[in-house]
Amino acid sequence: MSGAPTPTRAPVKLSLLTMTTMVVGSMVGAGVFTLPQRFAAETGVEGALIAWAVAGVGTLTLALMFQALSNRKPELDAGIYAYAKAGFGEYLGFFSAFGYWATTCVGNVSFWVLIMSTLGGLFPALGEGDTILAVVLSSAGLWGYYALVRRGIKEAAIINRIVTIAKLVPILVFILLAVFALDPEVFAGNLGGPVGVPVFEQVRSTMLIMVFVFLGVEGASVYSRHAKRRRDVGRATVLGFLAVFAIFASVSIVSYGILPSEEIAALRQPSMAGVLEAAVGPWGSVFVSIGLIVSILGAYLAWTLIAAEVLFVAASDGDMPRFLARQSDRDVPITALLATSVLAQAMLVVVLFSNDAVNFVVDLTSSLSLIPFLFAAGYLLKIAATRDGYARDPTRGRELALGAIATGYVVFLLFAAGLTYVLVSSIIYAPATILFVMTRREQGRRLFSPGELVILAVSIAAAVVGVVGLATGWLTI
Numbered sequence: 205m206s207g208a209p210t211p212t213r214a215p216v217k218l219s220l221l222t223m224t225t226m227v228v229g230s231m232v233g234a235g236v237f238t239l240p241q242r243f244a245a246e247t248g249v250e251g252a253l254i255a256w257a258v259a260g261v262g263t264l265t266l267a268l269m270f271q272a273l274s275n276r277k278p279e280l281d282a283g284i285y286a287y288a289k290a291g292f293g294e295y296l297g298f299f300s301a302f303g304y305w306a307t308t309c310v311g312n313v314s315f316w317v318l319i320m321s322t323l324g325g326l327f328p329a330l331g332e333g334d335t336i337l338a339v340v341l342s343s344a345g346l347w348g349y350y351a352l353v354r355r356g357i358k359e360a361a362i363i364n365r366i367v368t369i370a371k372l373v374p375i376l377v378f379i380l381l382a383v384f385a386l387d388p389e390v391f392a393g394n395l396g397g398p399v400g401v402p403v404f405e406q407v408r409s410t411m412l413i414m415v416f417v418f419l420g421v422e423g424a425s426v427y428s429r430h431a432k433r434r435r436d437v438g439r440a441t442v443l444g445f446l447a448v449f450a451i452f453a454s455v456s457i458v459s460y461g462i463l464p465s466e467e468i469a470a471l472r473q474p475s476m477a478g479v480l481e482a483a484v485g486p487w488g489s490v491f492v493s494i495g496l497i498v499s500i501l502g503a504y505l506a507w508t509l510i511a512a513e514v515l516f517v518a519a520s521d522g523d524m525p526r527f528l529a530r531q532s533d534r535d536v537p538i539t540a541l542l543a544t545s546v547l548a549q550a551m552l553v554v555v556l557f558s559n560d561a562v563n564f565v566v567d568l569t570s571s572l573s574l575i576p577f578l579f580a581a582g583y584l585l586k587i588a589a590t591r592d593g594y595a596r597d598p599t600r601g602r603e604l605a606l607g608a609i610a611t612g613y614v615v616f617l618l619f620a621a622g623l624t625y626v627l628v629s630s631i632i633y634a635p636a637t638i639l640f641v642m643t644r645r646e647q648g649r650r651l652f653s654p655g656e657l658v659i660l661a662v663s664i665a666a667a668v669v670g671v672v673g674l675a676t677g678w679l680t681i
Contacts, residue, residue, distance in 0.1 A: 231419065288300030307419070332472075333562065334558060387462070393464060
């Protein structure tokens, strides 16, 4: 084989409704079903409301940021990667592409772990998704999805649209039942958070799960080359976010009216099942568990599409090795899809050695995503500050403020993530430079510029500190 991309037909075009359901489908997955326990363990109603306000404004800012970039730079496909490259150079663009791809792969593993944890309530051999049997069954599902997506992007997107609608039903039913079963006295007793913990710390401790549940808000931007109309990319992003925000906030807040916080915090994941069981009886747990499995299977499909698309476009642009740019005659980035499945499979094996599989993969997914988001936000700030493409456009001031707020929000999220997950993320980022070196060698170019060598040194140093920290017990995961 020559390694050159296979000629293909024109990309499949997607409507506004399909792209919006892809955003919703990629966001509504595992995270929403874990919200009651994750919130109750960290804060009360008051802190939760503040956290949702902060995350809501921050994530809406990110959604508007992607909308602005989509309109301002319509020539850039696979937005979250392309923006980093255009704004800060090829090496950081490469890191953004790889980091976002790794985010999706680790996130996909969390889906399988939570499915197995859910079934573990009925079949103890599955444990909390971290037993050998659970990993074997998860692996079978993973490769089954590989076969499905390999059939074609259009077919997979249509299936995602159907599943997205179906999986919202049990979540909305949960909210309605919880509202009717809500006990005002229990709700009032959960107003405050843990005694002695400042509200700021309560809010900060919820931010990683917020990042995880809102991952996917950029889904339409990533898949922009398939949009029938370019303006649909931004519209789908904002519409998808607003719908999901209302659902997520409702799930966490109404749960405080069913059980005391300490009891919710002690629930097995998916905690939404335990909350509904307390409200309506055992059938509530079964109902939520079925809804979770449907929800996750739909989200997994959307994230598999996104992951393969990011690798494919990066390779097509010459920022990843050429073999990742191969396509099938069905418009499927076949090698990128295979690489995505292989990395997810490797992470499933790592799950066997973790102490808290669900929370580990959720928090690692969130941390990995922050670097690509930071570069995208920084790019809008940069082009608005330098008037790149604005001339006398009156929207420049608004987008300059939007870029500044979005950048500040992501910096806050990095602080909220804490040093542990930033360093653990570096352990994944640093070795990826091997792919960058392969790409430069294919092109017969100098491997690193002086500035890129500095970035390389920083990434390696952070990875070494992370490895030493884990080995000595200074860092724990």
